[in-house]
Amino acid sequence: MKYSSFKEYLNVEKERILDKCIACGKCIEVCTNVKAFNLNEEQVKSLPKKLLNALSGNELSDLVFQWVFGCNHCGRCLHVCPEELDPLIFNNILKTEFLNQGNKRASMVRDHMLDPNSGGFKRTIDIINRLQMQPSEARWLSRIPENPNPVEAVLFLGCNGLLRPDIALSLIDIMDMIGINYVALGGTGFCCGMPAQMIGEVEESEKYMRNLIESLLALKPRTVLYACAECLYVTARIAPNIMDIPFKQDSIIKFIADHLDHLQFKHPQSLEVTFHDSCAHGRLWGDYESPRKILKAIPGVKLVEMKHIRQDAPCCGGTGEMFFPGKGKDLKKMRMEEAKETGAKELVTICAGCELSYLKWEGDKPFGITNIISLLAKSLGIEREHALEPFFSSKDMEGVLEKFITNIESSKYSKDDYRMTLGRFIGVQSKEK
Known part of the structure; x- marks a missing residue:
């Protein structure tokens, strides 16, 4: 069944969870959050009903906030529910409830992830990518051309792929060796919507999701190969609930594994x-x-x-x-x-x-x-x-800035922008006072 929007899909899932969840706690038993947050026996026992109450719009407690926003999205819970419900969707709906009720902590999380003025994910990716390469070195599309010719495949590098331009460029080299008709696409302008989904921004997530699928459709591929498995999860597991997707989808890892005989x-x-x-x-x-x-x-x-x-x-x-x-x-x-x-x-x-x-x-x-x-x-x-690898151990901020000074000086960002972003990204602190 196709839904008119991501919001409608989540609302239907919400009602299904409220109707079918028996609060057995099996999803909680396998979750690593129990140990990570040092939850005691009483908290673990009470959590299933607290989560259900929160889903009904009641009791949005600190414990529930900690549980849903601390989710690793690891999927250990996916196959243990006796009612075949999706605890990951459960958590995402609860994040939306926190935002809708104006929870300050949820709003801070949203700003941290999406607001470019406070270091949102798009700005972080752009700065880390720009630090390591000049725009002229990119060998992927950053915008959709007019009237493109159909292709056998699109290699979708995603957002995270650009944090490692060496990986992105190596993937393109490997695709060239395999020898099919393809184009590579990447950049924060084609986000799959997962970051917004992770913080409960339903409409924002759908906007990203639709933009990505429509952009991929414009390239007329038979198959889309994803360098990021989170992107693949969104487009192949979530998006089909609200959109028709005529092309095949798989991971680039699977594609390479199936074409090893083309590599020397x-x-x-x-x-x-x-x-x-x-x-x-x-x-x-x-x-x-x-x-x-x-x-x-x-x-x-x-x-x-x-x-x-x-x-x-x-x-x-x-x-x-x-x-x-x-x-x-x-x-x-x-x-x-x-x-x-x-x-x-x-x-x-x-x-x-x-x-x-x-x-x-x-x-x-x-x-x-x-x-x-x-x-x-x-x-x-x-x-x-x-x-950037050597600097994870050396913690030498000034060494990073010195190594990439040419890229820094030719970009739109200041040296302080790079310091702040690197401090968050790899835990390096500047030696300058």
Whole structure:
């Protein structure tokens, strides 16, 4: 069934939850928030009914706020509900309730995420991308051309993809090697709407969602390949409830895994690696094998699995930390210890958020953190560096600014803009007084 709007879809889901939820608490039992927020037995026991009461418009308590805005969107709860309800949708509806009732904390979260004057996500992405590259170096569309020719595929880089221009450019190189008729599209002008969805901004989320789908339709693709699994979740799981989507959709990781025979490996890596399953590509999209297929295809790479993998893999904790800093430390510590136990020299990720979360870990880390596309590209003879990686450990703000001074001086942002954004993004503090 198609709904007229995202709001109508959520309203129908709200009524379905109120009608069917039996407050059994199974979704809460599997949630890492219980430990992260140190909830006691009484709080855990009372939470299902508190959440249902809040959904009815009553009792929007601090505990409920903490629970829904601290959600990691990891999907551990998706397959445990005996009534086949979606706890992630439940949480998003509750976020909307907080906003609609004028909750100050919810409004602060919204401003933090969306308001460019207070460091919204679009501005952050633009600054971090601009720090690392000149606009002339981009090899993707940042606007839709008039009357474009139909293409076999669109490689959608999303917003987060531009935080790592080296990854975006390497993906384009790999697509060129595979040799299909495609175009690459990316930038904050084509946001999928997930950031707005995460803070309960229903109408804003729909606006982004529709703009993205309409932009993709204008390029006349048979298939859209997403570099970001969160974008894929939105466009393939949420958007079809309110829009007709005639093209096929999949992750770029799956596409590459299916076309490995088109790639010529030039540089064996002689490397033991371990792999972290991201929540979005794993539990939300259901693809655990494609990344492993890629890793096993790289000459010289040996995959050593951690204790908890696939559907049992822990979340990196990064999403919840956007609103509750430090909340994910136990999840990160657990993953770092599991990775260390494997003896691997690299922890491989496929998600920009997971990689950022682990790069910021300041505890014992006797291995590198690398994106699967970086490792694949290197084995194919594509040499690009993650320009910011050294500064996660050195914490040398002035070193960052000095390295990228040419890009900084030719951009519309001031040096102070870069200082402030980098301080939030990678936890680097300036040495200037």
